[in-house]
Amino acid sequence: MARPHARQGSLYFDYLQYPFITAPELKGVERTYPVAIVGAGPVGLTAALELARHGVSCVILDDKNTVNDGSRAICIARHSMEILQQLDIAERFEEKALPWTHGTSYYHEHPVYRLEMPHSEDQRFHPMYNLQQQYIEKFLIDKAQAEQRIDLRWQSKVVGVSQTDDAVQIKVETPEGEYELSAQYALAADGAKSVVRRECGLKLNGDAYEGRYVIADIRLQSDYPTERRAFFDPPSNPGLTVLVHKQPENIWRIDYQLSDEADEEEALLEENIRAKISSILDMMSERQEWELEWWSLYKAYTLALDDYRHGRILFIGDAAHLVPIFGVRGLNSGFADAMNAAWKLAYVVHGWSTDELLNSYSPERRGATLDVFKNAEKSTKFMTPPSRGYQRMRDAALSLAISHDFSRPLVNPRQSQPYTYADSPLSDLMQRDSEFSGGPPAGAPLVNRKIRSANYLLDYLGLGFSGLLFLEQGELAAELRTLFDTLQVGNESFTPILITKEPAKEDKMAVIHDHSGKFFLDYAAQHQSFYLLRPDRHICARWLEIDSDEVKRVLAHILGSKLI
C-alpha cells in the first residue's frame, strides 16, 4: 500500500495508537484462559464480543497498536448487520455507513445491467452498507474495550504456537519481553498471512487468478448516489474493467484492472495512478477536485484450509480462506465464521456441551466457503476473463446486453447470500423438514419479517437457542410450556416466540400476532409448527407439528447429550 509523496498519513481517519499494557505473564502470573484469539481485526473482535455475550472471557493478541490501514473491506452485507445487531452494536454502524440496494454495469458507454439486490419493507437492514474497515474495527474495538471479559493486548506478537491434549500454548513477543500464554482453545483470526497457520504447518489450497487490479481510495465531493458501478471495456480503461464504490467521508474506492502486459512497477507510480484515476473520473463526468488517499495492487484468490479445525484451534476469517473481492464475501464470511465458532466455543468452555460440537464448525463454514468459490469463480471469470474463450463469450454477453434482456443475467455480479448448513451434523431430521411445502429449511438462516414500525422478528431472538411456535387458535399447551423450560442450556434459558393467528395474551414469552397471515405463509406453517433456532440465527430443525420428544433429542444430540 502506498500513499502520495506529499503526505504521510490519512486525509480523514485518525489512527489512534492504543496503549501497551504489561501482560500479567510478564510479572510471573500463570493462568490458563478459556480462549485466546490471535488477531484483533474485525473477525477476531466479533468472536471476542460473541464469547463475552455468552459469558466467556478471552484474550486477544495483536502485533500492532492501531487498526488496519490500506486496502481492506468496505461492504457489510445484511446478514452481517444482523450479526452486529446481535452484538448490540448495529446502530453505530447504521449511523456511519452508507446503505445501498442498486448498481449499474456499463459496457463501453452503455448501461447493460441494473443490479437490484433483494429488499423489502420486511427487512430491518438494507442489502449492503459501505463503510471503511478502519471504522468497522474502531467500532468493534470501542465495544470490546468496554467489555470486562475481553483482555485486548496490543503490540503482542505471536511467534510460536503449540498444543497439547488440553491446552494451546502461545509464545508472545512484546516491547517488554517474551512470555507464554496458555488457553483451553484458540481462534486464529490473524488474516491472510496467518502466523498461527504457519506455526501449525498448515497451508491454504486452491487457485490464484491471473488478473491484477489497482485499488485506490480518493476523496471527492460528489452527489452521485451510493450505488455499485462496474465498467466493462470503458474508454478510460480499454479492454479492461473498472469498479467504483462510494464510502463515507466523501471517500471513493476505485478498482481498475491492469492489462496482462502492463508493467507492475510502472503502473504503481504515483503519476500513473493519478493519470488513470483522472481519466476514470472524467468518464464518470466528475469535475470536482480530488485528492489521493492511498493505492495498492490486488490479485484474486480462491484459497482455503482443508479443515478449519486443528485440534484446539479454530481458524476464522482470512486465516482460513481467501476469496475474490468481487462477490463481497471476504469480511462477510469472516463475520459468520466468528459467530459460528464463538457460540459453540462458549458452550464447550462452559461445559454445556461436549467438545464434539466444535466438529460442526468446519463442515459448516468450509461449506460456505466452497459456495462462495463457486459464485466467485463465475464473477471473477467475468470481471477478469482468464482465457480467450471466456473473453469472447464475455464480449458477446455484454454486447447483447446493450439491447437484449436475455443476455443480462450473465452480467449479474452474483453478490453474496448467507449459506444454508444443509449438510451439517447440526441440521437435523431432514425427514421432518421434507414434510414442509415451503419456508426456510433446516440449516438456513432465519429471514427477517417486519411486525410493526421498528419492530422485527430477529429482534425477539434470545441469547441461546430460540424457537418459533405457530398457533392457529387457542392457548399454548401446558405440555409445551414445560418443554420450553427443559430446553434451558446452562444458564441460557430457551427463548420461545409464539406466532399466533388470533390475538393472544401471554406473560412468559413474546407473542407475534400474525394478523396478515404472512408469517404462517412464509414459514409454510400450520397449527403447532415449530422451528428450532441456534444462537447464530440458523435453523437446526423444524416440525410441521411439534414433537416434544424429538425436539429434546435434537438439542441433546447437538450438545452431545449433556442435556438431561
Next chain:
Amino acid sequence: MKQTLSNEELEQAYELIAQAIDGIDAEKETLFLSKLSLTLANICADVEKIKEAIEIAKTDL
C-alpha cells in the same frame, strides 16, 4: 445429427449467415459469431442440444 431443416431452408440459413458475416467489419467477425452462438443457444433452449452442437462443430477443424 439429423437434418431438421428442409434442403431449401438449410440453404437459406447458409446464405443468411454468409451475408451477415460479409455485412460487418472483418475485425468484428469473432464478436458477431460469438453473439450469434449465444443468441441461438437461447433460442434452442436445450443445454444437451447445445453440447451436441459444440461437439459437432469441433470435429474436423
